[in-house]
Amino acid sequence: MSDELLKGHREAIDRIDAEILKLLNQRAEHARTIGEIKGGGVVYRPEREAQVLARIKSLNTGPLSDEAAAKLFREVMSACLALERPLTIAYLGPEGTFSQAAAIKHFGHAASTQACGSIDEAFRAVESGSADYVVAPVENSTEGAVGRTLDLMVSSPLNICGEVVLRIHHHLLRKGDGVAGILRVYSHAQSLAQCHEWLNKNLPAGVERISVASNAEAARLASKEPNSAAIAGDAAAERFGLTRLAQNIEDEPNNTTRFLVLGGQQTGPSGKDRTSLVVSAPNRPGALASLVEPLSSNGVSMSKFESRPSRTGLWEYVFFIDVEGHVSEPGVARALDALGNVAAFVKVLGSYPQAVI
Numbered sequence: 001m002s003d004e005l006l007k008g009h010r011e012a013i014d015r016i017d018a019e020i021l022k023l024l025n026q027r028a029e030h031a032r033t034i035g036e037i038k039g040g041g042v043v044y045r046p047e048r049e050a051q052v053l054a055r056i057k058s059l060n061t062g063p064l065s066d067e068a069a070a071k072l073f074r075e076v077m078s079a080c081l082a083l084e085r086p087l088t089i090a091y092l093g094p095e096g097t098f099s100q101a102a103a104i105k106h107f108g109h110a111a112s113t114q115a116c117g118s119i120d121e122a123f124r125a126v127e128s129g130s131a132d133y134v135v136a137p138v139e140n141s142t143e144g145a146v147g148r149t150l151d152l153m154v155s156s157p158l159n160i161c162g163e164v165v166l167r168i169h170h171h172l173l174r175k176g177d178g179v180a181g182i183l184r185v186y187s188h189a190q191s192l193a194q195c196h197e198w199l200n201k202n203l204p205a206g207v208e209r210i211s212v213a214s215n216a217e218a219a220r221l222a223s224k225e226p227n228s229a230a231i232a233g234d235a236a237a238e239r240f241g242l243t244r245l246a247q248n249i250e251d252e253p254n255n256t257t258r259f260l261v262l263g264g265q266q267t268g269p270s271g272k273d274r275t276s277l278v279v280s281a282p283n284r285p286g287a288l289a290s291l292v293e294p295l296s297s298n299g300v301s302m303s304k305f306e307s308r309p310s311r312t313g314l315w316e317y318v319f320f321i322d323v324e325g326h327v328s329e330p331g332v333a334r335a336l337d338a339l340g341n342v343a344a345f346v347k348v349l350g351s352y353p354q355a356v357i
């Protein structure tokens, strides 16, 4: 009886799958034609992708969650875009880092990812044309800003064209089972800091904590050394065949990293955008307040204000400001004009869609 019921549902799934496949290929044909119309120009259109994903979420009636539906369409668009032209995304390697996970979350699995030895090298890969876009971490909810990415954006000709928000889960990983015999734990310094309390409570005091260039490098070392463990995420655990001795060991349960996508293009408005700027203030009293005033007086909301030592003079600072809206919106455009009159230096790093998934 239940076999009969199962058979009926499976036949329905087979019919639906055939229909979905036919429709997916019709969609892919349209994307291929769009690629021809673009005629060798920029194929990746972040503003359109954000609109497609936001629309899917708003159309969704379940039982699939909005998130699950958007992720499926993320992969559909990734495959369609690859028919126009396959993309290469540079990231801070080696394979298995959270930066790679962010690149795949944003571009889907049809894009190729190119591991680079440093964030500088990943920027250079795009500037020299050996990769199309770079995905670089810019801030973590517990550890704050990633200074190197901020510094590189000041001088790089690349524009920000997207953002990726990734929940970070750390695990204690080892080749084999049990914590007995662990003498050292490798991880990136930020991850060691993010799991500090857990390590204090759960590992003997004598276990050495060694910071290395990336979590994936930590996992690689732990896969080679029997008395070593690593703190890293799922991708690194899978890449190096390690056992998860303890899962989600980050002290802060909402641990999230924000990444930026940068490339050579300017991005059009999607309807729900963010604009990132770097500005410097003249060194005089009230200068800082004068940077904020043009935003509030033009009704522009600020979502980030971060200071960073300028590399040109001692005790001089530059300020990284994120505002809601696109440079083409009148309020943002007026605020930027006014900012230009009071700031010593203003650079628009990019206007781009806010993360949808």
Ligand SMILES: O=C(O)C(=O)C[C@]1(C(=O)O)C=C[C@@H](O)C=C1
Binding pocket: 031, 034, 035, 043, 044, 045, 046, 048, 049, 052, 076, 077, 078, 080, 081, 084
């Ligand atoms: O609309 C476009 O410009 C397309 O190329 C189609 C499409 C899609 O599959 O929906 C694919 C890639 C772009 O980044 C945006 C959207």
